[in-house]
Amino acid sequence: MPLSIFGFQALWSPYLIGVIIFLTVVYFLVTVVWRKDFKVSEPLKRSEAIYFVIAMILLYIVKGSPIDLLSHIMFTYHMVQMALLLLLIPMLIIKGIPWWIWKIVVDAPVVKGIFKIFAQPVVALFVFALMFSVYHIPLVFDTIKLDETFHGIFTFFLFLSAFFMNWPLINNVDGQYKMKSLYKIGYIIGNAVLITPACALIIFAPEAMYATYTDGETWLKAMELCVPASTLSGLTLSGPELFNNMSPVGDQQLGGVLMKILQEIIFAVVLFRVFRVWWREERKNDDEITEKALRDFQASKNQTQQF
Template identity: 55%
Template sequence: MPIGIFGFQSLWSPLFMLVLAFISVLFFLITVKWRKDFKESEPLTKRQAGLFVTAILVLYAVKGSPVDLLGHIMFSYHMVQMAVLYLVVPPLLIKAIPWWVWKVVIELPVIKNVFRLFTKPLVALIFFNGMFSFYHIPLIFDYIKMSETLHGLYTFILFIFAIFMWWPLVNEMPNRKQLAGIRKVGYIFANGILLTPACALIIFASTPLYATYSDAGSWLKAMELCVPVTTLQGLNLSGPELFSNMPVVEDQQLGGIIMKIIQEIVYGYILAIVFFEWYRKEQRDEETITQEALARHQSNLIK
């Protein structure tokens, strides 16, 4: 059965589109037109503008396009959402938003101490991965998906903790050190390890874990998160099997595999960047040492 039966609003989330458009306009007003109103500021670079637009488009793709609807029908699409939303969008936003905008936000009295605490590497690791794993405990998952308020609140808080988790790796704030060298590598590996148990639970389960993807009543209730109740009441739906030929367990296992693969790709990319940064630094240090040695040698010859 085609998902078009749920209507334009459910497929394309026009309200979310308008919210993201408003945020985009506000971003460019702040970073371009109102930039001089800040005590410290720098011109917005093309790279930052490009990263921000990319982040907004990716965010809409996973939360506003038909992918969001499919994420409530098939668990594999849900995991694509989770992986992109928490492993791709946050680092893009951290890099895209200029450091002087971040500075104003994170130095607000209410936010300053909270931000300082939760961006400490060990705290960020434990809280993000703990919240992600906790969310995918079957009883917790089904309970949250039954409530629009709980679902929206939990996913938003998890997104904030994803920003905390990525901050020590990719922030570009002056005088706020990123993790360096081997610590970055260890941090990335620790993230991969801590997320593995949740993925393994899903991949190796031989029975359906989540009622919101296997039980018709629970599934219909969870569908209210993205489809108006009036639309659902006008449709004669028996369950998610109407929209997919894939058995529930196989879809569930595929979701766990997808999450792990996307995680490995993202972390592998970050590791590659860390390696090349280290290599370039070593090359610069060698050149500096060589130049200093030559300068001392020439100075001794002159004497």
């Protein structure tokens, strides 16, 4: 059965397009047009603009395109959505917003206290792993999926936990804690390990765990998160099997596997960049040590010759 039966609004989320365009326009107004109104600022870098625009495009793809609709029909798409929303988009947003804007945000009275607690590496790591794991407990997952308010609140805080998890890795704001390259490697590995149990539970479960993907009535209620109730009331649907040839267990297992694969790919890229920076720092330190030793040797030699 074609997805077009759910209508244009469910497929393409025009309201989200408007929000993303608005955020993008504000971003360029602040970083380019109004930049000189700030006491401290720098010209917008091309790389920052690219990071931010990519983040906005990906945000629309995972939350506004047909992928969002499919994430309510197939668990596989849900996990792909989670991987991009939690592991990639926060990094792009952090990298895309100039440091001097972040400086203003994190130094604000209330925000400063929040960052002081939740941006600590150990806290950020465990809070994200806990939020991700709790979210995918079947009872919690099905409850959240059936209530638009709960879903919105929990998704927001889950995304926020992902943001704080990524913050110590890539922020370059003065006064904020910055991890050494070697610590970053351990931090990334620790993150991968901590969310592995939740993925393993999903992958190796002997049967499908989520009613919102297996029970027709529950699934139809969950679809109200992305499809107008007026549209659903005019359709006769028995369940997600109308749009998916995979078994519920196979769909669930594939979703868990893809989540781990995407996580490994994203973390591998970050690890490569961190390792490259660490290698350059080590080489630079080696060169400085060698140059200092040569200068000391030459100075000692000159003193000897004078005597």
